Amino acid sequence: MPEKRIVLKNCGVIDPRRIDTYLQQDGFKAWQKASAMTPEQVIAEVKASNLRGRGGAGFPCGLKWEGARNAPGAEKFVICNADEGEVGTFKDRYILQNDPFSLIEGLAIASHAVGARQAYIYLRGEYRFLLSQLRGAIRQAKEKGFLPHVDIEVREGSGAYICGEEMALMESIEGKRGEIRYKPPFPTTQGLWQMPTVINNVETLMNVAPIILNGAAWFNQIGTERSKGTKVLSVSGDVAKPGVYEIVLGTTLKELIVDLAGAKNIKLVQIGGATGRIVSASMLDTPLAFETMLSAGAITVFDETRDVIDIVHRTMEFLAEESCGKCSPCREGCGIIVNILERFIKGTATPKDITTLEQLSSAMMLTSLCGLGQAAPNSVVDSLKYFRSAYEERMKKVEVVAR
Amino acid sequence: MTNKTTTLSKNQKLILTLLQEAQQKTGFISEEAMVGIAESLGISRSDVYGVATFYSFLSVQPQGRNVIRICKSLPCHLKNGQEIIESLEKQLGVKPGETTPDGKFSFTLTNCIGECDQAPAMLINDDVHGNLTPDKIARILKTYK
Numbered sequence A: 001m002p003e004k005r006i007v008l009k010n011c012g013v014i015d016p017r018r019i020d021t022y023l024q025q026d027g028f029k030a031w032q033k034a035s036a037m038t039p040e041q042v043i044a045e046v047k048a049s050n051l052r053g054r055g056g057a058g059f060p061c062g063l064k065w066e067g068a069r070n071a072p073g074a075e076k077f078v079i080c081n082a083d084e085g086e087v088g089t090f091k092d093r094y095i096l097q098n099d100p101f102s103l104i105e106g107l108a109i110a111s112h113a114v115g116a117r118q119a120y121i122y123l124r125g126e127y128r129f130l131l132s133q134l135r136g137a138i139r140q141a142k143e144k145g146f147l148p149h150v151d152i153e154v155r156e157g158s159g160a161y162i163c164g165e166e167m168a169l170m171e172s173i174e175g176k177r178g179e180i181r182y183k184p185p186f187p188t189t190q191g192l193w194q195m196p197t198v199i200n201n202v203e204t205l206m207n208v209a210p211i212i213l214n215g216a217a218w219f220n221q222i223g224t225e226r227s228k229g230t231k232v233l234s235v236s237g238d239v240a241k242p243g244v245y246e247i248v249l250g251t252t253l254k255e256l257i258v259d260l261a262g263a264k265n266i267k268l269v270q271i272g273g274a275t276g277r278i279v280s281a282s283m284l285d286t287p288l289a290f291e292t293m294l295s296a297g298a299i300t301v302f303d304e305t306r307d308v309i310d311i312v313h314r315t316m317e318f319l320a321e322e323s324c325g326k327c328s329p330c331r332e333g334c335g336i337i338v339n340i341l342e343r344f345i346k347g348t349a350t351p352k353d354i355t356t357l358e359q360l361s362s363a364m365m366l367t368s369l370c371g372l373g374q375a376a377p378n379s380v381v382d383s384l385k386y387f388r389s390a391y392e393e394r395m396k397k398v399e400v401v402a403r
Numbered sequence B: 001m002t003n004k005t006t007t008l009s010k011n012q013k014l015i016l017t018l019l020q021e022a023q024q025k026t027g028f029i030s031e032e033a034m035v036g037i038a039e040s041l042g043i044s045r046s047d048v049y050g051v052a053t054f055y056s057f058l059s060v061q062p063q064g065r066n067v068i069r070i071c072k073s074l075p076c077h078l079k080n081g082q083e084i085i086e087s088l089e090k091q092l093g094v095k096p097g098e099t100t101p102d103g104k105f106s107f108t109l110t111n112c113i114g115e116c117d118q119a120p121a122m123l124i125n126d127d128v129h130g131n132l133t134p135d136k137i138a139r140i141l142k143t144y145k
């Protein structure tokens, strides 16, 4: 039973423009239950559910909420991260398009738990076509009296991948350039305008209402030991049926991309987009879970006709463009890697280039300021591990003989 | 927070919003618009300029009436993205980064726009167009004034 709909249960069922269709599917029942509970009780339930953040890092959601609730601050904020800029990800768009109400209900519960009177949804500029429907959904929830405690404002991004990173995102909401802030302090103690702030991915918040309604014990029955619940995944590339799939955590990569999405002659899979990992076809039995490999759930499949170096080169080009430029390991490193990869494409690379790629990658992973730079060399490192011959074949012939 | 810093940071918050509004209204952010925003918020011009130039959707150069952003990221690339980009280039008669002489279209390459399930994809202004083919592009372009 690899597919199971918890997060997507209303998608295609309700009319995303009409709240009454949502109310017919038990909409806002979880909010009613939560509002009769104390914030501490709500947090205890979410903690007990073991819900982990769906935005990439897998941080326990309840702990994050508790941190912000307990931190001193005149005001508190909850932010929904709908920036979804990772290459190959479109699940949050699908959710926003089909069921904005569950997200709003999750935000309402989160704001009650944290004690926030202001919440934001940070929507990437590319998703502007969803803006009026989303604002309409908020307005209807308000009119129905489901948001007595909090104002939800949609803020728009303007085409910057780095603004999906929580610190850059908060800078952007504050109206500034989306540059990284140093951590610590973490957002839960000093986030938006230095106030305690919870920032959660769209999909994380989508899990909140079902957990409150059905209880933590129910949620704990689904998934693996360390990854509870389901995961919504965006599958693209060389598959017969690209699209959004919701699977029970622990389902294998093969069940997803072969059985469900119809992939054939697989050469490699990139899991987690540009900052994600590359796995070879021999690893399709890997279960998809936080303890193995998951990230935000971009799954791009490449068949045997694809060129590994080209894939890594395009990945690094993306990161070089999107690096915010604040710290030098990432700013310079991404560009240098792109140049080296171009030598492999032209056939002018030397064995020294492989050594440089390896040394530079580990330096970037260790010294970059944020997750972008730290994860940027992943595709280089993984491809050198599983597809080293692809690099060796492209080196200058003479030099190979000389050694 | 003192009252003064609160007002300042609340004003700061408006920079990006006001820039986005200017962009929506006139298709780009003129120098006068930036000076106006700086003065109305009591914030330095360089701060406003800094924000305006950070975000790829904000443009300090005049743009065509319609802005085409076609995706060049990997999932689109796998679905003949390069061919589609070249076809669009040919149909428009301009290169990426340029505007057609009649001022109708600006054309840029962009990274993943979150429509990879209907790759190859592009945005024209706020509209999404997916599963592109050369013929489909020709039909789509006709619907813009």
Ligand SMILES: Cc1cc2nc3c(=O)[nH]c(=O)nc-3n(C[C@H](O)[C@H](O)[C@H](O)COP(=O)(O)O)c2cc1C
Residues within 6 Å of the ligand: A052, A053, A054, A055, A056, A057, A058, A059, A081, A082, A083, A084, A085, A086, A161, A162, A163, A164, A165, A166, A167, A199, A200, A201, A202, A204, A205, A370, A371, A372
């Ligand atoms: C470069 C970079 C880009 C990111 N982009 C996103 C994004 O688009 N959406 C998202 O939810 N999280 C993104 N994250 C993760 C966020 O920083 C943050 O961990 C997440 O929003 C927390 O929510 P969660 O705990 O519910 O997962 C990104 C992180 C990095 C380093």
Ligand code: SF4
Residues within 6 Å of the ligand: A162, A180, A322, A323, A324, A325, A326, A327, A328, A330, A331, A368, A369, A370, A371, A372, A373, A374
């Ligand atoms: S790692 Fe890259 S994106 Fe992150 S702060 Fe440094 S330059 Fe910016």
Ligand code: FES
Residues within 6 Å of the ligand: A087, A088, A089, B071, B072, B073, B074, B075, B076, B077, B111, B112, B113, B114, B115, B116, B119, B120, B121
């Ligand atoms: S790669 Fe083109 S839309 Fe995602």
